[in-house]
Amino acid sequence: MTISTTEKQQRSGTLTVVGTGPGAEDLMTPRARQAIEQAQVVAGYKTYLDLIRHCITPEQQVLSSAMMQEIDRCRRALELADSGKTVVLVCGGDPGIYAMAGLVYELVRDTDSSSKIEIIPGIAALNACAAVLGAPLMHDFAAISLSDLMTPWELIEKRLQAAASADFVTVIYNPKSKKRTQQIIRAQEIMLEHRDPQTPVGIVSGASREHESVCLTTLEKMLDKDIGMQTTVIIGNSATFIFGDKMVTPRGYSAKYGLAGEKKRAT
Template sequence: MLTVIGIGPGSEAMMTQDAIAALKEADVVVGYKTYTHLVKPLVGDKEVIKTGMCKEIERCHLAIDLAEQGKNVAMVCSGDAGIYGMAGLILEIVTKQKRNVEVRLVSGVTASIAAAALLGAPLMHDFCHISLSDLLTPWDVIEKRVKAAAEADFVICFYNPRSRGREGHLAKAFELMAPWTSPSTPVGVVKAAGRKKQEKWITTFGEMDYSNVDMTSLVIVGNQSTYISDGLMITPRGYTL
């Protein structure tokens, strides 16, 4: 059995009971080193296999090989395993290569949901997720999605917004959105949600400071109806009060 587990944004308090149970039942835990560290208190003396960045394919093959040997394997991913996680890659390999492995998926709290709860209620109307990482998606495709989402007035959740290798991607995304986005549009940022160094702040589209945003950050840009009140970011659903 290979169980692909979404462990949430970082704290045990934000993990589902199903995820905790699956970890406890596993013989072997496989994952990116940061994520295996986050679940260390739940793993005990189990075998742990960890890999670094850009080793996703290798990591999935290791997990599948172990499962084919009859071991109960847990592949851990941050947030939800099916949202920018390993669920898709595991299923691609297993189905395309006809591997003899039973795969179970355990959902988790994705970053946008964790961040939204800390900021207020910014996701009360239609919203979308856009990753600004162009490691696997061409930048011209990302640009089209950003412009289309802004023109359609979606609340936009930006994953992988900024890193040392992509310092200008978030600023570029804001430039692309500018024709359809008012400078007064609320923007919320949550950094390291659910972890020890968690930070959050609310600003506006026109006053956005990109310098403190990094790969652990989730950026939520409101729509035309989103507003700030009492330090909270609120997107009306449309009820008549």
Template sequence: MLTVIGIGPGSFAMMTQEAIAALQEAEIVVGYKTYTHLVKPLTGDKQVIKTGMCKEIERCQTAIELAQAGHKVALISSGDAGIYGMAGLVLELVTSQQLDIEVRLVAGITASIAAASLLGAPLMHDFCHISLSDLLTPWPVIEKRIIAAASADFVICFYNPRSRGREGHLARAFELMREFTNPQTPVGVVKAAGRKKEQKWLTTFGEMDFEPVDMTSLVIVGNKTTFVRDGLMITPRGYEL
């Protein structure tokens, strides 16, 4: 039995009942080292297998093989495992190899939801998730999505906005949006949501400073109606008040 668990952004508070129960029931916990560290208080004496960054296939295979050998395995993923996480890869591997193991998926709070709750209520209207990592997606596909989302006035959540070797991606995304997005549009950034080093700030599309944004950050660009009041980023749902 293999349970793929979205542990949320990192704090115990944002974990679901089901995620906690599944971690407690597991015999072996597999995950990227930062995440196994985050759930340490819940894994106690269990066997924990930590893998490094960019070792996603290896990590999933290890978990699958242990489950095949009869163990109760928990594979952890930050946020929700089904959003840029490990759930898809596990299901691709298990179904393509026609393995007879039971896979259970446990939903989690993804970064955009966590970030939004810390910034105010920026996601009250239609929004998109776009990852700016081109490791697995051709950059032209990403560009097309950025332009489509901005032109149709979606609120946009950028995942993996800026990381080593991809320092220019967020600036390039803003460049593409400039035609559609007013410089006064509020932008919210949350770094390491729910973790010790959590930081958040608000700025505008026109005054955005890309430098402090890193790979643990989530960037939310508002739509035409988004405003900031009392330090809160709010996208109105449309009620007449």
């Protein structure tokens, strides 16, 4: 049976891809919460659904899975939307940064779905990690994932080289997994070719959650620290400094204008 485009559109629902932020309940936006509360179907990876369990009512259909691949999860969410349901697909962080928003659009294109798609942004790992570290992202930065599952390693290495040589603050996503252990070592080597071994490095996992772990170290010593799948690593630029227990990349105010104030300047 062939279904016409018009028929499809008439019966299609909506798929809203929702970012729930880094984990703390009060860092999820009201727009995200409302979308979850109003949905007929809530789909997502089990870990993220557990963080928003209090928003879900018994009347809602929940598609939770620990093991299901993200493609299957997105596909099932889109199929339910295509059948007329109001579906939210829940992502941790921001669905627009290394998350599900792109996969949903790829699926919509490849399956001729007529569902209405909406993306609700969230506070991404890079925003949350920067906040707990101090102010490392005050100047130009690059975000690079070290996962070579879908990206050739040569391209990732080229990007590391580019970021290192042009003095970008560098945010590393997916630095390491059980099977992938060499990429972060190579990333450190490349950075050390261009940056001082004492360059500040921030290592964060579980930002804003109960098990939040924050570590300030240096480029030279970063591999001595605990780095895993859920870790975000932020490598400072040549001007980044450690101040107390914070990591700060100056924007340039102090150098240009002087900030010490009358009292200090007079002494």
